[in-house]
Amino acid sequence: MSLTLKSIVPVVAVALAGPVLAAVPECGGPVTLGDGPAAVITTVANRPIGEACLDALIIDKAAEGAQYASHGAFVSVVTHQVDQWLEGAFIDVREAGELTSAAARSRVGKTLSVRVIAFNDFHGNIDGAALTLRSDPDGIFATTPSGARTGVPAGGVDYLAGLVRQLRADVPHSVVVSAGDLIGASPLNSALFHDEPTIETMNRLGLEFNAVGNHEFDEGRSELQRMQDGGCHPTDPNSCQGAQVGTPVPFEGAAFKFLAANVEDTATGAPLFPAYGIREFGGIRVAFIGMTLRDTPSIVTPSGIAGLEFRDEAETVNRLIGELRREGIEAIVVLVHEGGLAPGSIQRCSGVSGPIVDIVRRLDDAVDLVVSGHTHQAYDCTLPNAAGRTIPVTSAGSFGRLVTSIDLTLDRKSRDVIAAQAGNRLVDRTNFLAAATPIVPDAEIAAIVANYNALVGPIANRVIGSITANITRSANAAGESALGDVIADAQLRSTEDVERGAAVVAFMNPGGIRADFMFAGSSAGESDGQVTYGEAFTVQPFGNSLVVKSLTGQQIYDLLEQQWAANQPASGRILQVSGGFSYEHRFSPNQSSLGGSYVCDGSVTLGGVPVDRGATYRVTMNSFLATGGDNFSVFSLGTDQLGGEVDVDVLEAYFVSHSPVVPGTQDRIRRVVDCN
Structure with missing residues (x-):
C-alpha cells in the first residue's frame, strides 16, 4: 500500500463533509499494524474511509516505521487520528481502544x-x-x-x-x-x-x-x-x-x-x-x-x-x-x-x-x-x-x-x-x-x-575479417578451446620470424579471453560472419603486448605442471597453445587433486618431435604471463626477452591475412586416463 498518515486529514475531511464520489476501495481482513513477524493483528475489521482502507491510513506497511522519528511519534499520530475517526463515527469506542493499544504494542517507529x-x-x-x-x-x-x-x-x-x-x-x-x-x-x-x-x-x-x-x-x-x-x-x-x-x-x-x-x-x-x-x-x-x-x-x-x-x-x-x-x-x-x-x-x-x-x-x-x-x-x-x-x-x-x-x-x-x-x-x-x-x-x-x-564508432565498426562459424571460449574435456587455438596461432604467427623473436610455440592464458566470436555478429551494419575491430577488442581487452623468451624443455614441462599447482583454481588453469605443439595429461577437473604431476612424460611435442628437456626453445607469451601472472612463475624465468606488438593488434592482423578464420580443431591438448 502506498498511502501514509499524511493522507489521513484530507480523506477524513471529505468523509465528514458528505458522500464520497470516488470509487470505494475493496478492504478486507483485520487492521494490522506493522509488517512481518512483529506485526500486530487486531480484531478491528478493515474498511474504507474515503478513498483508502483503514489500515493503509494508519501505516504504510511497505516501509515499516521509516517515516516516524520514534515509536512515541507513531503512537501520538495514531491516537490523534483514532480520536477523529471516533468523533466521525467511523469506529466505535471498543475499536478505538484496540487500535490505540495495538499502536502502543507495535514496533512501528522502533525500527x-x-x-x-x-x-x-x-x-x-x-x-x-x-x-x-x-x-x-x-x-x-x-x-x-x-x-x-x-x-x-x-x-x-x-x-x-x-x-x-x-x-x-x-x-x-x-x-x-x-x-x-x-x-x-x-x-x-x-x-x-x-x-x-x-x-x-x-x-x-x-x-x-x-x-x-x-x-x-x-x-x-x-x-x-x-x-x-x-x-x-x-x-x-x-x-x-x-x-x-x-x-x-x-x-x-x-x-x-x-x-x-x-x-x-x-x-x-x-x-x-x-x-x-x-x-x-x-x-x-x-x-x-x-x-x-x-x-x-x-x-x-x-x-x-x-x-x-x-x-x-x-x-x-x-x-x-x-x-x-x-x-x-x-x-x-x-x-x-x-x-x-x-x-x-x-x-x-x-x-x-x-x-x-x-x-x-x-x-x-x-x-x-x-x-x-x-x-x-x-x-x-x-x-x-x-x-x-x-x-x-x-x-x-x-x-x-x-x-x-x-x-x-x-x-x-x-x-x-x-x-x-x-x-x-x-x-x-x-x-x-x-x-x-x-x-x-x-x-x-x-x-x-x-x-x-559516436567517438568510438568508426574504430569499433571497422570490419577486420570474417569467420565460418562461432568460435568460442568453451573448453573441451582436456581444457582446450577453439578460440584459444586461434589466438595462440595468431600470436605465434606474429613472433615466428627471426627478427620478431623466432618463436616456435605460443601460450595464451584462458582468463585473457573475455568473449566469443559469434557468426551472427552484433555490430550495426555487420553481415553474418563478419568480425569487427570492436568485437576483437572485446575478446582481448587488456592491451597486453607480446613477449618472446627462451625456455628450456624442462621449463616447458614445469610450466605445464603449473596448470594444476596448489595455487590454481580447483579445476586447474589450462594454457591455450599454438598449432604444432601438443601434449597429453591425466588431470580430471573436480576429481584430481591439485599439486600433482599430470603431464605424460614424452608426450610434449613440437611438430611431432618430442621436446628435449635439455634444449632451449623460443616461446611467445603476453606481458601479463611474462611476469608470472596467473601463478605461472616459470614464464618469469625465461631469458633473452624480446618485446612485440599489442595482442589485439596481432589478432586483427591475423584476421586480415587469414579470413575466413575457422574454429580451432581442439586437438592439441589430450586428456587420457593413464599415461602409457
Whole structure:
C-alpha cells in the first residue's frame, strides 16, 4: 500500500463533509499494524474511509516505521487520528481502544528501514544494446517464434540508473554500492577512454561506494588512483573527452569512494584506499567495508601492484569490528570482491560453493550483510558466519544486467540490523517482465553514452575479417578451446620470424579471453560472419603486448605442471597453445587433486618431435604471463626477452591475412586416463 498518515486529514475531511464520489476501495481482513513477524493483528475489521482502507491510513506497511522519528511519534499520530475517526463515527469506542493499544504494542517507529541497492562486475558495460540475460527456472527468457529460448535484453547504464531511481523512490533511506570490477576488461567504448565513461556515468547514477576488485588494477595502482582523484591520462590523447561528450574537463574522477580494506602499502602499512565508508540514516550509522580479492596478485600484471600487499578478507574484516564499535557503529555491511557458484535461480541459493562460503564462515557475528562478486554469478543466499548464525549473502551477476535490492530493518535502540530481505531485479530494457513498472532510462546518462559511442564508432565498426562459424571460449574435456587455438596461432604467427623473436610455440592464458566470436555478429551494419575491430577488442581487452623468451624443455614441462599447482583454481588453469605443439595429461577437473604431476612424460611435442628437456626453445607469451601472472612463475624465468606488438593488434592482423578464420580443431591438448 502506498498511502501514509499524511493522507489521513484530507480523506477524513471529505468523509465528514458528505458522500464520497470516488470509487470505494475493496478492504478486507483485520487492521494490522506493522509488517512481518512483529506485526500486530487486531480484531478491528478493515474498511474504507474515503478513498483508502483503514489500515493503509494508519501505516504504510511497505516501509515499516521509516517515516516516524520514534515509536512515541507513531503512537501520538495514531491516537490523534483514532480520536477523529471516533468523533466521525467511523469506529466505535471498543475499536478505538484496540487500535490505540495495538499502536502502543507495535514496533512501528522502533525500527528504521534502509534499502541497499547493489551490483557487481559491471566491467564498463555502459551500453546495453548488445547485452542480454539468460536465466534458469525463474523463467527470465524470451521465446522466439520457433519456441527456442533466448536472452532477454537487459542492462546499460542508462537503464541501470533508471531502475536505481525507481528503487530509491520507494523508500526514504537508501544507498547504492558496488562489489568491485566496476572497470577493467571493458568494451571498447569505455576502455578506449581508460574507463572514464564508466566513472562519469556512475557518478550520475548515484553510486556511493565501490569495493575495489582485481580488474580495477588492470592498468596499475597509479591509474586506479587517477580514477578516484580525476585528471587526464599522462600520455593517451583519448583521455579527457568531456568537451565532446558533455562531461567536465579535465576528467572529474569518481564522486563515490573506492574502498579496499585489505590492500596495504608495504612501505607504510596504510590501506591504499579507505577501509570503509559510513552512511547515517535517521541518526543510525551504517558501515560499508570494502574488500578486494585476496588473489589479485596472481591475476593482474605484477608490476602494476608492486609495493602492495593483499591480506585475507575475513581476517581483515574481523580486525575492523572493534574500531567500528568504538565509533558506535553496530550495523555492518561487507562489500567483497570474491564470490561463489550457485547453480539454479537468480533468486535462490542452490548448492552454493566456492571461496565466499569459507569467508563468511569466518566472519565475526557483527557483520550483518555480505554483498559479493567476482564469479559473475547471481544468487540470494543465507550462509553461516563464525557464530553459526546465517546472514544474507548476495550477488547480482555481471555487466549491470541485474541489481540486488536488499531491505535492512534496523533497531533504533540497538542501532543494529534485526532483519533483511533481498532479491535480484532485472534491468529490463523492453518491459519483458510486464508486471513490473517499466524502467525509464536516464536521459543525461544515455546522451553521454551515445556521445562516446559516436567517438568510438568508426574504430569499433571497422570490419577486420570474417569467420565460418562461432568460435568460442568453451573448453573441451582436456581444457582446450577453439578460440584459444586461434589466438595462440595468431600470436605465434606474429613472433615466428627471426627478427620478431623466432618463436616456435605460443601460450595464451584462458582468463585473457573475455568473449566469443559469434557468426551472427552484433555490430550495426555487420553481415553474418563478419568480425569487427570492436568485437576483437572485446575478446582481448587488456592491451597486453607480446613477449618472446627462451625456455628450456624442462621449463616447458614445469610450466605445464603449473596448470594444476596448489595455487590454481580447483579445476586447474589450462594454457591455450599454438598449432604444432601438443601434449597429453591425466588431470580430471573436480576429481584430481591439485599439486600433482599430470603431464605424460614424452608426450610434449613440437611438430611431432618430442621436446628435449635439455634444449632451449623460443616461446611467445603476453606481458601479463611474462611476469608470472596467473601463478605461472616459470614464464618469469625465461631469458633473452624480446618485446612485440599489442595482442589485439596481432589478432586483427591475423584476421586480415587469414579470413575466413575457422574454429580451432581442439586437438592439441589430450586428456587420457593413464599415461602409457
